[in-house]
Amino acid sequence: MTSPSSRPVQAHLLATEFAAVRSQTLALAAPLSEADCQPQSMPDTSPTKWHLAHVTWFFETFILERFEPQFEPFNPAFRVLFNSYYQTVGEQHPRPQRGLITRPDLAEVKAYRADVDRRMVSLLQGSVDTDLAELLTLGLHHEQQHQELLLTDIKHLLAQNPLQPVYSAHWPLCSVTSVPLTWVAFEGGVVDNGHAGEGFAFDNESPRHNVLLQPYALSNRLVTHGEWVEFMQSGGYQDPRWWMSAGWEWVQSQRIAAPLYWLADGAGGWTTFTLHGRAPVDPHTPVCHVNWFEADAYARWRAVRDQLPIRLPTEAEWEHAAQSPGADWHIPGNFQDNRALHPLPLTRHQAGQLQQMGGDVWEWTASSYLPYPGYRAWAGAVGEYNGKFMVNQMVLRGGSCATPRSHIRTSYRNFFPTDARWQFSGVRLARDA
């Protein structure tokens, strides 16, 4: 990895960050039993125990192995067992079988974490090499990504259980204001996109480059559950007009009629599964657990209903808007730190202002996940981090209620295939000016 700009390293600061992120991961796993941490509910998800081990493997493999004098692996078998997809590092345990690894058990994985933590802290005692500092920062951002996945994956697992168990009994309360959907306009032109400045960013956010934008507008807020129910009631899932051909095939073959986790309540209403258990669908809350096909179909339907050239935003439009002066993009922002773990309704209307840009739900864009012009993957094994996934996926922006606030940036590019629904993914609309 050569990309993060070099800077004077303050080892104790790094150590503090390290401790904070590492303990937060354990805190997220705390409400879970050993049984909860074991299974894999579908090939796309991973067991909690695997997440706990894999992020630790990252530090052991990319930092301790290189920087620790007399490095000895905690357990040589873990090199394969907890490698996700780094071909450069060697073999990987088959992804769909992560839930079958019962040994090491949870206690041993926690011992693994503790051992690596201890050695990492020891490494951070003296002066710190720039490369080490950069890899450590990468490792922490990597772990924060897995914090989010841990939450979305455990939600998916618990939702399979007919007992509908609760991850956290705490239910986020907030007052609700019905906020009309309005449009915030941008002039476009040749603008800059991509990461700028000193802080950490993934290689896929670089290089900063010019983009040409036509005039456009974004909706002031996210699409709500209430608005989604209107789409459903108008036959949205039954009408091929709104759907990409591949999306319509998905709807038909999977018999889709609502977002993931929704169940009809038998009285004309809907419930959904949350990390706080099953709950009625609240009309003011941003819609979540929709995939790109659904987001795109909604925009297409809304364009006809509202007689406006409505569509999903491109990632360049989104980023430019998020960086606009009045955006104040992630304040207040419903992130993992809030512990709501569910998108929240708006509590006040700020005329002419973009709201909910940061947090709540990842916002699907109209952009394919492709390399920026002049993109170069990092050197070495960490070069497998992003580049090799740049095909057949769509970009999402803005972070969600499961994203740590310190993890996200306006230039941050998340990406998922068009049929993925188990993330906290929702919709902001755009339109041509």
Added chain:
Amino acid sequence: MTSPSSRPVQAHLLATEFAAVRSQTLALAAPLSEADCQPQSMPDTSPTKWHLAHVTWFFETFILERFEPQFEPFNPAFRVLFNSYYQTVGEQHPRPQRGLITRPDLAEVKAYRADVDRRMVSLLQGSVDTDLAELLTLGLHHEQQHQELLLTDIKHLLAQNPLQPVYSAHWPLCSVTSVPLTWVAFEGGVVDNGHAGEGFAFDNESPRHNVLLQPYALSNRLVTHGEWVEFMQSGGYQDPRWWMSAGWEWVQSQRIAAPLYWLADGAGGWTTFTLHGRAPVDPHTPVCHVNWFEADAYARWRAVRDQLPIRLPTEAEWEHAAQSPGADWHIPGNFQDNRALHPLPLTRHQAGQLQQMGGDVWEWTASSYLPYPGYRAWAGAVGEYNGKFMVNQMVLRGGSCATPRSHIRTSYRNFFPTDARWQFSGVRLARDA
């Protein structure tokens, strides 16, 4: 259930048996962590936790619900969650998703067991209804079947782990005698088959009925690993002549070249996975973890090699032979009680005597699993126990090293599809006289 013959019931005897079987199940699960008890390694297997709960559900649903005054379920949701396949009882949780039920956790399942045990014991205090006694006996035999499955299923799960973890470190030691394969002849004629006498038997062992047998002979012992390696070395898995058409398709499409769990050791030899960890294949041990296609192909190959009309025995031949005077069929018998949990080599040769008829490995027969003439399934929900599986399966006889000795009889009919390999299943040969 009307079939087991009525008899004076001794409640305290039943209570003793109940306690013995129930505690043995827990003893089998004792070496396992909560993590080990959670996952399901393939749709055919079940998690240990599910086994522990399901056998308890059987007593709760078929006995407590009917005989307990003021019956209250331990948890109403368990009625669906731990129902295996009883349509009469209602819905079932989808079989392939048993590993995703993380709650109840293991402690709660054990509490469920304890609660049902307490209530069952209380029910067995006074005089006991004949129906209750019969259902209880059925429930205990049912639980013994699941003891065996618990062992074969956990073996399959642990075998998926590249760390090759050990269920029990204890390794069975015994002296070994190389025993030649010889033939024990039987005259045949019209003989009786099926359950006779007072003891418990499943409905599928009835009614007792005449069978017409041609003269035949059985091999004195089971086919060994050493003999299997000869088959492999002579190209057995590469030659379509030995295989049923469907078996050849299985070999080709799955690229099968050895029994389940075998790995080449890189030095021309083989290892296999056992409940005591990975171990070299011992040539004197009975072959196990072969399916019907393999057993049948072996017999076909051996017939040509030995220039004899060798084949698999029919179940009627097997049963008749096992009941012959000199058979002493399950003494000594390597059953679950021995705790070897692996087939064992013979230690001495008894000329003219059938050895290893009981225990070690289930013996594939040439017989399809079909109803006996005049077969009637038990009345009520327990009528779903056996009858509805009487198609597309083959019969196995004799019990294995994972079968409790008190569970097995010479009339006992086990059955599995032709491609099942994860049971302790092996081969005894037969030939026309």
Added chain:
Amino acid sequence: MTSPSSRPVQAHLLATEFAAVRSQTLALAAPLSEADCQPQSMPDTSPTKWHLAHVTWFFETFILERFEPQFEPFNPAFRVLFNSYYQTVGEQHPRPQRGLITRPDLAEVKAYRADVDRRMVSLLQGSVDTDLAELLTLGLHHEQQHQELLLTDIKHLLAQNPLQPVYSAHWPLCSVTSVPLTWVAFEGGVVDNGHAGEGFAFDNESPRHNVLLQPYALSNRLVTHGEWVEFMQSGGYQDPRWWMSAGWEWVQSQRIAAPLYWLADGAGGWTTFTLHGRAPVDPHTPVCHVNWFEADAYARWRAVRDQLPIRLPTEAEWEHAAQSPGADWHIPGNFQDNRALHPLPLTRHQAGQLQQMGGDVWEWTASSYLPYPGYRAWAGAVGEYNGKFMVNQMVLRGGSCATPRSHIRTSYRNFFPTDARWQFSGVRLARDA
């Protein structure tokens, strides 16, 4: 092949039979266009063109190649292309891709037939070797089997076409008598089963052997469409009580609610697809295109409805009954020769007599397709004809409206998997006496 008994061979008689069978196959293909002869509608079926070529390949490979001086293949590539499953002969073109072989075209396949016919006739000029005579007889019976498959396969193909095209406009007319279902009793005992006498039989019909039968009765006639509709109206396809576990899974996963080819006519009635086009379901016609699961479920349902121990017959019971003095088993018999190509209703009631034993529909039995005691497959490549399919299939007896009359015997064993429906397969009931 060593099995058919040797006899003085009359070459000119063989030549006459040869010509008759061969021209009948072409006659069956005559109503079909080249387009009709090309596609394969599912992996179980074959294109008409492939049938025409494969039966020719049989004569070329097993007779001409061995007996013709200076044998030259018509086209060496056909050896692989038109080999069905004879491993001994060598490679086979993958079965599911038979429909993609557009060259040779139909004209060339007919030229292939003509060439082989010419050479076969030439071979039959002089005195004929016994082996040749036996192989020729086998080849003709083989071709007759493919005549039936040609009809059932083309029916399946045409049924996929929304235009519902007609194979033959000729519609069989006959008067109809409503014939009550009664029982014809048999005493059982030790009886003989299997082929006896001089005529041709397949190896799977041998050896003739003793079978022990309990007293039993067969229904005087086949189950009718009208009786099947009663089963459907009483919820037969929705009630797991009637179904084997694997059958219930089939019904549920495939959403089965009627026999193959049936469509609701929108007015409470049903139509079915026939070789004469789509037609209303006639209540007096024997039910056809049901699989073993359905046949078995029907018997189970009828047993409860009629309060009788009704079940499917075993193949031994069926064969014994068919050979009983009064059975006159295939007179008149609705076979291929009648050109009805559809099961026909009875036209008169013959009290105490088994009717419809031969022809109309193949009758599912309760017997798995297994080798008879002492069975030996024929020597050489033709030994692959039957033996290697003796697992995971059920036996059917009696022939159908697509079977040539000269092809069938009371000892004839047909076999299909439990889910096969595209044959003319139906139901005769049995009961314990």
Added chain:
Amino acid sequence: MTSPSSRPVQAHLLATEFAAVRSQTLALAAPLSEADCQPQSMPDTSPTKWHLAHVTWFFETFILERFEPQFEPFNPAFRVLFNSYYQTVGEQHPRPQRGLITRPDLAEVKAYRADVDRRMVSLLQGSVDTDLAELLTLGLHHEQQHQELLLTDIKHLLAQNPLQPVYSAHWPLCSVTSVPLTWVAFEGGVVDNGHAGEGFAFDNESPRHNVLLQPYALSNRLVTHGEWVEFMQSGGYQDPRWWMSAGWEWVQSQRIAAPLYWLADGAGGWTTFTLHGRAPVDPHTPVCHVNWFEADAYARWRAVRDQLPIRLPTEAEWEHAAQSPGADWHIPGNFQDNRALHPLPLTRHQAGQLQQMGGDVWEWTASSYLPYPGYRAWAGAVGEYNGKFMVNQMVLRGGSCATPRSHIRTSYRNFFPTDARWQFSGVRLARDA
């Protein structure tokens, strides 16, 4: 459809074009037998007979039904049978079952063509409505697309036949010059992309819009078979470094080691299947039948080998270059009109000039198939032509040896999923300047 600009219509000119395109389609089918025209070799392809009918259906449904007084369909069932994917028109026959429609047979489909041709010609007698003229032009371009598909689909079908039949015996001969790969540079900047001018274009080529390009260069010619063999010999298909993650999974799971249709010749060389039969791979010919994963991997490998920032071109870069003054982009151009039906080697080197931009093989780009800014699909059913496929596909440019010359433009956007290989698709390289 409102998009093609209105213009004075010359009916006789349209009639001439109509006749030319329609007869060319029949000419392409002329070497095929009725058998060749029937099957469907995979779900992605269609039978020749279906192509012949579907393009006719297009004229009947979109023009005759609207403009013909007293319109009567040729056969009402064809409306469903030959509808490809127009939901607005109604139901469609299931795509994977197109090969099972044996009736209408080929003669009837040709009669259908003749009937529609006659009625179209009659419609073109008088003055022609602008809408009609535009739809007719669309229909002709539609038919030209299917001409190309007819060729690639029949190639795929014939290649499945072990006899490796020949579509056309004529083998294109040409002299060969080994032309070095050099780079032609472009300055970039804000340039125009998308269709301009009066001629026909699909809706997906509009609107014309600004694009911002960094300086770049394109390779002067296509990557050749010889260069591809170097990639293979250097282990290209065995090294995950060159592959997108999804591409590596494809290579591994499908065991890919060469382009589609290639077979090792047993002497260290390779052959490939062509429309003229199987032929040795010629090192000077442009590589074809590679998918996007392969094209992208090749560029990645070449970048490391040549130590240059090599990659695939974006579609904007390609289009800008093709429109550059010296490009003369499709002269001479190896198109369908040449009847070579195979990519051809260069015969001379033109220094500093882009060669092979038009024809030979479609060139994979680095661009996802997405709508241009401000894109609007055509109104009505023809709006389903392009827009609903704008996801999960990559753009290809330039046309191939199977494309009619009059069909292609520099703004033309073809698109296929990343794993499609049966088109004539190849590789031109780009690099950052």
